[in-house]
Amino acid sequence: MNSSDRIKQLQLEIEKERSNIKNCTHSFGTPYYDPETVKEPYGSLQIGRGSDPYWGPEGYRDVKKDRWTRKCITCGYEQHTNVLEPVIIEHKPKF
Numbered sequence: 001m002n003s004s005d006r007i008k009q010l011q012l013e014i015e016k017e018r019s020n021i022k023n024c025t026h027s028f029g030t031p032y033y034d035p036e037t038v039k040e041p042y043g044s045l046q047i048g049r050g051s052d053p054y055w056g057p058e059g060y061r062d063v064k065k066d067r068w069t070r071k072c073i074t075c076g077y078e079q080h081t082n083v084l085e086p087v088i089i090e091h092k093p094k095f
Helices: 003-022
Strands: 036-041 045-049 054-056 059-064 068-071 078-081
Touching: none
Parallel strands: none
Antiparallel strands: 036 059, 045 054, 068 078
C-alpha cells in the first residue's frame, strides 16, 4: 500500500468516526469534579484623561471556579455544569 492509498483509507476512517460521533445517543458516565481556572478582574484604574476618562480593571488574577463534567462512554463528548441540585435520599419524622 502506497502513501496516497493510506491517506485515503485514513480519511475514510475519520469520516466514519465523525458520523459515529454525530449520531451518538450519548450514554454518560458518572459526573466528576473538574474545576476551571478563570481570570477575574480586580481594582480600578483610570484610563484616559480630560473630559472623557473611563475606568478599567487594574489587573487580573486566576480564580478556580467549581465545575462538574460528565463524559459520553461511547464517543467522548463532554458536558460541563457549575450548577448543583439537591438530592433528597430519605425523609425522617421531626419531633
